[in-house]
Amino acid sequence: MKNFIKSKFPKIIYHLKKIYTRQQLIKAYKYDREKYLKNSASLDYENDKTKLISYIIRNYHVIEKGLTMPETRLGFGKDRLLHLIKDCSRYMIKFDSNNVNLLHALGVINEYKSFHDQQKYYLDKNLLTAIESLQSVSKYKE
Numbered sequence: 001m002k003n004f005i006k007s008k009f010p011k012i013i014y015h016l017k018k019i020y021t022r023q024q025l026i027k028a029y030k031y032d033r034e035k036y037l038k039n040s041a042s043l044d045y046e047n048d049k050t051k052l053i054s055y056i057i058r059n060y061h062v063i064e065k066g067l068t069m070p071e072t073r074l075g076f077g078k079d080r081l082l083h084l085i086k087d088c089s090r091y092m093i094k095f096d097s098n099n100v101n102l103l104h105a106l107g108v109i110n111e112y113k114s115f116h117d118q119q120k121y122y123l124d125k126n127l128l129t130a131i132e133s134l135q136s137v138s139k140y141k142e
Helices: 002-039 049-068 078-094 100-118 125-141
Strands: none
Touching (some): 049 100, 078 100
């Protein structure tokens, strides 16, 4: 009997350890899943103040970097700028217009336009329309 228990004991321990590890993985997965669903900026960012401002910051940093390049390619980042304008408008309408990062983003958008004006580069009509509509929303919120 003693030998039988000794021969089976390592197998039982192995299976118990496997079950325990699986339970710990499931627990960790649930924890990570809840954190991701709660904090991910990729989900429902348009209705969350913090997530939306994070998108605004990310987009204006890209535009800023493009403006600081030694040989800036004129007309760069049009799609990114359109997203930035859309997100800034959404933020001002849903939340407030006194956020420091929002004000910085508006400054970057104005800098983009004035940079291209100085270079005598004509921006796309859709982009100019979006900038003008953002300025009207901005003035309305003041």
